Amino acid sequence: MRNNLIESIVFLLSIIVILVGFAVVISKKTFNTQLLKRFNESRMVRLIFSLVCIFLAWIMPWFSVKMLMAIGAFGFLISIFPIKRNASSISIGIAVTLFVLVALWLVGLYSYQGVGSVSNSVLRITNSFPIDVKSTADNSLRIDGSERIMPDKKISLKDAKNVNIAVKGGIEIEFTNSDTIYIPSELNVESDNGNLTVFEKSPKQNVTYVIELGTNPNEAVDIRSAGIEITGSGNFNNFSLNSAGSSINGNISSNNDVYLSCAGLKVSGNLKGKVLNINSSGTTLNGELDFNKIIVNSTGLAINEMSKFSELNINATGLYGRIDILNSSSERGDLSVSSTGGTLTVVNKNKAPVDINTSGFIKITKE
Incomplete structure (x- = not known):
């Protein structure tokens, strides 16, 4: 005021x-x-x-x-x-x-x-998911009109090295510390030579499937859906997500790469691995990133992140926010920002040797 x-x-x-x-x-x-x-x-x-x-x-x-x-x-x-x-x-x-x-x-x-x-406009993009982030206790019609289908079938993941989930509708998925995947019976499962695939018997667009996925560091996960909300914490070998709208309100740790391709993306948790690659039209990042290399390509980007990196590349049409560098005083890093316009505050309390390069009409404030 x-x-x-x-x-x-x-x-x-x-x-x-x-x-x-x-x-x-x-x-x-x-x-x-x-x-x-x-x-x-x-x-x-x-x-x-x-x-x-x-x-x-x-x-x-x-x-x-x-x-x-x-x-x-x-x-x-x-x-x-x-x-x-x-x-x-x-x-x-x-x-x-x-x-x-x-x-x-x-x-x-x-x-x-x-x-x-950008912060507000990106939120509007990422909140226009085909799923509603509010949960109900049982099967019900969502606020957006889609039907929420609860899990009732457990599948063992002991022999699974690759888990692929592909649906036309929305997904609510919770990462759990178990060796099973808990899915609705409306979904089919195929398993072959360590590859487990979850898919729809008959594709539906106006539904939200609730899934509980057990995770382990030897497991590679690939998810494709119209919209997704992720909660819980998971450790993976590789993690890939392709969705129109994605909300990650949890923690994802990967031995290798994390790949996120979304029309709208909202991250409110911690991500860790070797390489993070984000491709999105509208992105909000809140939480902590810990990767050797981070690549963010987004039309609109609102960021409020604590980040540890060797290389961080940001390419955005519009950029607004703040990055707190977590590198120690002896850990070098390169931060490259390319944006048509925007403002970015970079906080380096540890006085880490991080080189900052910019292009476009981006205003950088260093603290």
């Missing part, structure tokens, strides 16, 4: 300053002081004011004030080339060119600051 009040005050003061400036530019008779006359008559002064507005638009933390400063910058800039009734085609061309350039700059500015709302 306090931040909103400050933003409102700054916004109103900015309006007053810009309106006064425009009034000075437009009027030649009302303002007779030497300073105002100089402002009115000097193109260089107006250019300086335009550059000041651009600078303020860059550093201001509030989008409304940024846009107002950008408009002010455009107004002062265009006033350098006033278009009169007898304006030549060259003057008109210059004015149009300036308008296009400033408009393009505004688009860039919007991209830069607009990702401040």
